[in-house]
Amino acid sequence: MGLHTLDAHTARRHIVIQRSIEGGCDCGAVRYRLASPPMFVHCCHCTLCQRHSGTAFAMNAVIESDRVHSLGEVRRHPADKNANDGETVVVVRCAACLGLLWSHHPGYGETVALIYAGTLDRAADFPPGAHCFVRSKHPWVGIPDDVPAAEAFYDMDACWPLAAKQRLDAALAGSPRKPWTPKG
Numbered sequence: 001m002g003l004h005t006l007d008a009h010t011a012r013r014h015i016v017i018q019r020s021i022e023g024g025c026d027c028g029a030v031r032y033r034l035a036s037p038p039m040f041v042h043c044c045h046c047t048l049c050q051r052h053s054g055t056a057f058a059m060n061a062v063i064e065s066d067r068v069h070s071l072g073e074v075r076r077h078p079a080d081k082n083a084n085d086g087e088t089v090v091v092v093r094c095a096a097c098l099g100l101l102w103s104h105h106p107g108y109g110e111t112v113a114l115i116y117a118g119t120l121d122r123a124a125d126f127p128p129g130a131h132c133f134v135r136s137k138h139p140w141v142g143i144p145d146d147v148p149a150a151e152a153f154y155d156m157d158a159c160w161p162l163a164a165k166q167r168l169d170a171a172l173a174g175s176p177r178k179p180w181t182p183k184g
Helices: 008-013 047-053 162-172
Strands: 021-024 031-034 040-044 058-064 068-071 074-081 088-094 100-104 112-116 130-132
Touching (some): 047 058, 047 100, 058 162, 112 162
Parallel strands (some): 040 130
Antiparallel strands (some): 021 031, 031 068, 040 058, 058 112, 074 088, 100 112
16 A cells, blocks of 8 residues: 555554665765664654754654664764653764764663654655654644644554554563653
């Protein structure tokens, strides 16, 4: 079934891609390919994501780290502590231009990567299935009525498709990590 046959609501939650999924940094020194579509895509409006992205929110494509294949030198940097849980987010940047490519959230550990969707060659193919931390959202940012939005983190059980939840469970199997949910 092609993406064009799905209604907008379904397409946001069930990503169907038939071409390779690639992306990279601004200078071109790092290119990456995803071995599968992401499990889920969300927009995060927390202040840390605003700072990292340099704009009103970050659009994150959640995928198993072992499905991200990169060429070129990357550098891992511990970022600011997340205001919601006090743990450090690790960001991965191009070693040449320092362009932000993906991050590892402490709630998922190293087994899951949050690809900054704007670095994908065809980012428009990956509409968000939810918005989180809209309590920090800039008032001029609009969210479509048919996309779930949460003041803090969204309810993964309600937003994620079953197949995506199963992939996440498999990625976290044997890990002390559980899918991240904010305190308070």
